[in-house]
Amino acid sequence: MPRSLLYERLAERLRRQIRGGTLRAGERLPSLRRLHRDQRVSLATVLEAYLQLEREGLVEARPRSGYYVRAPAASAPRALTARHATRSPQPVRNPALLGVLDVLGRRDMIPLHAATPAPELLPTAALAAATARALRRDPGAALGYAVPQGLPALRARIALRYARCGLDIDPDEIVVTAGAMEAISLALRASTRPGDVVLLETPTYYGLLQAVAAQGLRVIEVPNHATTGIDARRVAELLQRHPVRAAVLVPNFNNPLGSLTREADKQALVAACAAHGVVIIEDDLYGELAYSGQRPSPLRRYDRDDAVVTCGSYSKMLAPGMRIGWMLGGRRTAQLLRAKCFTTVATATLPQLAIVDYLSRHDLDRALRRLQRALADNAQRYRQALHEHWPAGTRVSSPAGGMALWVELPERIEGQALFEAALAHGIGTLPGHLFSSRGDYRHHLRLSCGLPWDARVETALRTLGTLAERLAADRAR
Template sequence: MDDQGSELLYRRIAADISSLIEEGALRPGDRLPSVRRTSRDRRVSVGTVLAAYLSLEKDGFVEARPKSGHFVRRRHESPTPLRRTRIKVAPARISVSTGVAALMYSLREKSVLPLGSAVLAPELLPIRALNRTLATIAREMPVRGGGYEPPPGPPSLLHQLARRSLTWGLALEEDAFITTVGATEAMHLCFRALTKPGDTVVVHSPMYFGGLQLLEELGLRVIEIPTLPGRGMDLDALRDALKKAPVRACLAIPNFDNPLGTCMSDEAKERLVRLLARHDVPLIEDDVYGDMAFDGSRPRPAKAFDRDGRVLLCGSVSKTLAAGYRVGWVVPGRYRALIERMKFSQTVATPTLPQLAVAEYLAGGGYDRHLRAVRNKLRPQVQRYREAIALAFPRGTCVSDPGGGFVLWVEMPREVDALAMQAEGLRRGVAIAPGPIFSARQRYTNCIRISCGIPWSVHVEEAIATLGEIAHAQLKAAK
């Protein structure tokens, strides 16, 4: 055979093997057939196979191990960063509840690995210590939980929240807070106080689906403002939107937003607050991830730049201590009287004993020790997930690189259908959050959110590999 024929053969062998790797049939760490076996199976010379394997090495697909053979290479380079999303800025009705229903179903199924739910695994939380504190309170104050603890909430918790506000870059008084049933009720109260059905609000996009579902239930319209990767809400797009349509409120997550994990700079937060104030638009700020910076810092909320009480700060311990305790709060600023009255009419009071237990835990210094420990665990854990996604998913997949929190946004090739992936993943025992539920217009059809709240394990590695296989199969079927 002439030289040209040999070159065509080795390139064909290299192309066949690289296709198997890209489609997930050959996975990182898998051993390739020996040179002699491939020579025999393909009926080519040993030299041709060696040339093919050398080409695959040069292209980064495989690696040679002395006396062991050739193996599919584990790519350790950083995953591709997210691309900028372009969005047509216009009011829209919201429709996310159908997609959220499948995610809610996955939470009830114990056989499904919940990579779609943004909750830390119990082993990363001080649940035992909290429960002991709660049991002690119940024993020492046996009738305390028998009555209502009306708004604004128990003085012990209000005192601890006021103390913690100093670490946020604020100096809030105890009477600035109203305790709620998680941050969801806090946001619900804010929107009830500020809007009526049919009103328009602005949100950054993609936006946490729970916030969108709340707006859908309240009959509100939404203008989606694109998020700039690594920077947060596009404030120029927000400025233009505020000029074009009457807006009643803005919902934003400036610190480690869900689902991108982006943290706005102080300059951007201050500009956001000033811009909204200029148009007399209140800001409802969700700060549930504010304490979860990987570097140990505590970024200031946008509330720190509020000069006239238009920023309503919402928070909770659901992401840091215990989701099941349902302890949250709102700092409602100028809307305090209205929201306190609405809180009483809506749920009368937040359950007493969990609030007292959280207050005691904060007072004892356990919270800060826990935060240091969990941050140290989450940073490498999130990176491990990112690398696994880069290895298992199709080429061209982009992954967010958050500075805090524990969720990842994964943007796959356009041919991949996130809702179909969700359905197939559930069938195979893995839950994810599909991109369309993070948009009022059900955008992001090729995106998913994956929670990294479960410690890394073989089970998690297999689950991500399964999701990669589903994505590869969809991509192959679309070609």
């Protein structure tokens, strides 16, 4: 068969796999050599097929890594670039940030609003056994105060995990906290004073906005793009124009967009912040949840000047309710530890012991692989359902990790109206304006895809689509 036909046939097979969802957005295609071997065609033919798919916008080449399936460009939500360019630093002004507490406290709805994996995707039974063992082994120690910095055995485990992505972390610079949120709040408190300017990406996690508001800080926002994350050049421009003291950034699979900042941008933005004396508080909560299984680097990897405080937690990997997180304090460790002592004294002992016990008996990688695959599958199915059942013009992010889906609705549908209609039907979602310091994203919604696909989820997503159609029709009347 002529080569032109061979490569077209191969391209068509891959095209079908991408469109049918067998190969998902963000997933790596087989290497050239593997396809060459498996399909018994020449390397040139495989390359030709990949180049063809690249021209069609279906795949992208990543340097020294291979070819990856691209998110469908037409359906990616748009960033709010134009309006943000001229804004000056302002305090957080978004009353919705208080209202969200009511929704988060509810247990009577299908939780498409909660960015946590369903319990069945987490090693819940193994953690329950580990907790019971830790308590039995030494009840006095398990129920007593832990050392303020956190159990040495746990800090050693956390450091070991970073070693796998090439980071040499001294356990003595780790401070264990009550989830990543405590770490972020303490790092903010230690590096700013009320009225200071902090840089956040937009959209961003409402918890970060609440932390910034609680400390009376002013905000400047850098747009986050659905596919490429934070643009380091924009960060550098903003740092030139505004007296920024700290930046709170989520470069790996941020919530709500799920975007992944490019490695070159990570490197450049760390350098820009270091040059301006800006402390970066990195929220790396989702770094371990890459659908490809390849953990992207934390910003800390590019930190030559001790500019970055990386924060993480086991909330999305093991158990959100254990409230175990940490920060890598670098030269600020003593200061951060003092801040920790003066607020919560120490992190709860029993969950620290339980996690050490769990990690000493179980393969975390295995648990994570299962979780990553499940989330990738959920994201694909949820997106497909939105595509099928939601009004034309709906755009949805195509994350390559984490569990957030960011939905941009057609202009005539308000996110808040859809959120309220969904609540009335027992379905939890979050309106988009929660993810902005000033109530932007009025036509957006954030969904979590932490619940495995089943009839209940499918019905909920269909119902949401019907409600959105109804709202659009009401507006048209």
